[in-house]
Amino acid sequence: MADVVVISESIIRPDEVSDRVKIHLTPWDLFFLGSEYPQRGLLFPQPDPETQIISQLKSSLAAALKIFYPFAGRLTKIKNEDETVSFCIDCDGSGVKFVHASAKTVSVSDVLEPAGGNVPDFLDRFFPANGVKSCEGISESLIAFQVTKLKDGVFIGFGYNHMVADGSSFWNFFNTWSQICSTGKNFSPLLLRGWFLDGIEYPIRIPISETVSSPIRVVPSSLLQEKVFRFTSRNISELKSKANGEVSPDDRKISSLQAISAHMWRSIIKNSDLNPEEVIHCKLLMDMRRRLNPPLEKECFGNVVGFATATTTAGEMLSNGLGWAALQINKTVGSQTNEEFRVFAENWVKKPIIPNHVAVSSNSIIVASSPWFNVFGNDFGWGKPIAVRAGPGNTSDGKLIVYPGIDQGNIEIQTCLSSHVLEKLSTDAEFLKHVCVV
Known part of the structure; x- marks a missing residue:
């Protein structure tokens, strides 16, 4: 067990607070009310011993929060007279959690080349918002950071409230923070989402009963394991070519991400021992x-993400090839239009449902994050990241977190599965033909 020592914990506030703005939440924001903070982390090389990284990070973070001021606010909960509640973001400048920690017994190689090949358990302790849910943003900061100094490197872990921002907005913030730290450059004011559906009154009212957590069946964390798989540019090109070669020329062209997602989906289902009639997603x-x-x-x-869900059966999946599976994903992605987004919102307001984001999903995979986020361009002044990892937060059987690889054109997927499925997947020759274990 890695010895992680917390040296200090503080609240970093923006350099200055502009007009106190309140941001009303949309149905897509409120959909994440019961979800845990997504957490990610970057591993950096060892800075020069003379570099005062903690003070530099704190001062540049305060400058970045002046621009991305919603992160420095808090969630506000309003109880209405009709047994409902409403939520909004109060941009009051309360600040964000910043933890300075040390793990001098852990080296960079322990993270990159862990014993057993799986993502090491100690990595959980490098993150600042374990178990924090979006609804707790009333008292918890809407984004939190932990800077952990290792034997020969630095790990910056972070968690953020998904109702406030999605991955695209978060990485824009992180890119700005790192540039402020390394260059001191000023940046343009924030461009807020500034968009709400016509015909939907806000703040949206949610039945109190929907905001009360109910007991759910989850896969014990001890039965879940995580491993990082790398698709090289050559792997991706081969899978994309194979998928497109198996579909009709009249069909939409299969993208790189759709091809590798289909390869992951088919391979996981193949190794999950499901009945042929089992419905999968x-x-x-x-x-x-x-x-x-x-x-x-x-x-x-802001948060402007939608869910695209491809559905079939285990039997149908395994009786068809890669191209067929990729085409199901392709068609589902193509169906996500302005009209579909609007219909979801209008129906959700009529009957708000807060889903449990940690429910058992052994018949599903969830593909999150993106290989197009600027992950490896974040240089705080002591070098670019060596690796990216996902931390605890909505961890479930079948969760796939997609990143760009450190080498141009590569894609890496941090994969969370039941241990017996992951073990079979890791020795599946057909699967490994197009991917390698990091």
Whole structure:
């Protein structure tokens, strides 16, 4: 067990607080009310011993929060007279949690080349928001950081409230923070989402009963394991070519991400020992900014993700090839339109349902994050990241977190599965033909 010592814990506030804005939450924001904070982390090389990284990170973070001020606010809960509650973000400048920790017994190689090949358990202790749910943003900071100094490197872990921002907005923030730290450069004001559906009154009212957590059956964490798989640019090209070669020329073209998602989906189902009649799902979180009408700017801040779900049976999946599976994903992604997004919102407001995001999902995979996020461009002044890892947060059987690889054109997927399925997958020759274990 890694010895992680917390040296200090503080609240970092923005350099200054502008007008106290309140942001009303949309159905897509409130959908994440019961979810845990997504957590990610970057592993960096060892800075020069003379570099005062903690003070530099704190001061540049305060400057970044002046721009990305919603992160420095808190969630506000309003009890209505009709047995409902409403939520909004109060941009009051309360600040964000910043933890400085040390793990001098852990080396960079322990993270990159862990014993047994699985993501090491000690990594959980490098993250600052374990078990924190979006609804706790009333008292918890809406984004939190932990900087852990290792024997020969630095790990910066972070968790954020998904009702405030999605992955696209988070990485825009992180890119800005790292640039402020390394260059001191000023940046343009924040472009807020500034969009709400016509015909939907806000703040949205949610029955109190929907905000009360109910007992759910989950896979014990001891039965889940995580491993990182790497697709090289050559692997990706081969899978994309194979998938497109197996579908009709009249069909939409299969993308790289759709091809590797299909390869993961088919291989996981093959090794899951499901009955042929079992209904299975592939769920993808999608950035909807450019799919809306009118479209939103790619840089606009907020949470604008939708769920695309491809559904079939285990038997049908395994009786068809890679191209067929990729085409199911392709068609589902293509169906995510402005109209579908609007219908979801209108129906959700009529009957708000807060899903349990940690329920058992052994018949599903969920593909989150994106290989197009600027992960490895974050240089705080002592070198670019060596690796990226996902931390605890909505961890479930079948969760796939997608990142760009450190080498141009590569894609890595941190895969969480039941231990027996992951073990079979890791020795599946057909699967490993197009991927390698990190």
